[in-house]
Amino acid sequence: FGNAAFWGLLALSMLAGDRLGDFGNGLLVLALVAIAGTGQIGRAPGGEVPAGVQAERAARYGNFLLVVALIIPAVALAGTFLFKWVPGLADPKQATLISLGIGVLIALAVGMARLRPAPLLPAQQGRRLLDAVGWAAILPQMLASLGAVFALAGVGEVVGDLIGAAIPQGSLFGAVVAFGLGMALFTMVMGNAFAAFPVMIAAVGMPLLIKQYDGNPAVVAAIGMLAGFCGTLMTPMAANFNLVPAALLELKNPYGVIKVQIGTAIPLLAVNILFIWLFAF
Structure with missing residues (x-):
């Protein structure tokens, strides 16, 4: 029942989302979260x-x-x-x-x-594959929506005020480190570097690195995204990269992919921060 309800509600959002309105879609999302959060989704035998x-x-x-x-x-x-x-x-x-x-x-x-x-085999195996992936299949869409909400709510400005108070006045390197670490951390929280980017570019990238320190916007943006991707390697929120492969390969540890990637992600993040400092100014 849980699987049918979850995918049925998702299908409803795709078919009639524009008719449900914002409030209706919000209730639908809460229902999806409730079904997934209470463990009602699983592999059918x-x-x-x-x-x-x-x-x-x-x-x-x-x-x-x-x-x-x-x-x-x-x-x-x-x-x-x-x-x-x-x-x-x-x-x-x-x-x-x-x-x-x-x-x-x-x-x-x-x-x-x-x-x-057999004619129905693709549909049956597709259902089995989607059951194995579970709620993680729609996490990217949810997180992308969260990024848009954060941007509209002005989270970037609030984060900018907090980071500005923590960075030593006039410290270019401190601002670069804050931007790089912020991209990685927000990506870990939101599961998507594209969702984290508008928050961090509004908080640190544009007011400090580009306007105050006259940084190259292309370098700041491009390598900043690479710093965010380092966060992608270390978070279960990036389910399509880190949880889905573990589910499909039927690994004993659902976080096994992340465990292997952390050793690469941390030094790579440090290199990206260094590259912003060296090549953007």
């Missing part, structure tokens, strides 16, 4: 393929399985350029998503033609 069968099929079809997987990004890339070169075929803003959808359909058709599974 059935659909598992024995390891021996998987090994036998992998040996039989070999690299063809990789070809099917590569069709999706190849078509997405080609379609993105095609829709831009031939205007009128699709909305240029949606070209990548449309191309991605077409790539999935082509890959499905090729796979069905070669592997000849």
Whole structure:
């Protein structure tokens, strides 16, 4: 019941979100959080393929399985350029998503033609895959919305006042460190460097690094995003990168991916902060 309610409410938001209004969508989000938070989502029984069968099929079809997987990004890339070169075929803003959808359909058709599974097997395995991922599948959308709310609420200005009080007056290096660490920490909280960026650029990047210290905006923004990505490597909030692979690989430790990445993320964050200090001013 929990799985059906969760995905049903999500489908409702996609189909009728504009009719529900802000308040209705807010209640829907709270319902999704309640279902996930109380542990009502889980893997439904059935659909598992024995390891021996998987090994036998992998040996039989070999690299063809990789070809099917590569069709999706190849078509997405080609379609993105095609829709831009031939205007009128699709909305240029949606070209990548449309191309991605077409790539999935082509890959499905090729796979069905070669592997000849039962007609309902793709749907059944897709359901099993989504059950394995669970609530983490919609976390990126939720966090992106949170970033927009933070920006509209003026969180960046509040954070800027707090950081400004903590940084020694006239310390360029202190401002750079605050910006880099802030990008990483806010990314860890929000799960998305793109959501953290407007907060930190409004708090430190624009008023201090760019305006006060005359920093290069391109360098500050680009390497600042890289600093944020270091935070992505260290947080379960970036579920699509860190929790989903652990679920799909059925790791015993759901945070095993993060545990391995921390050793790279921390020194890389230090290097990015150093690069902002060296190349932006």
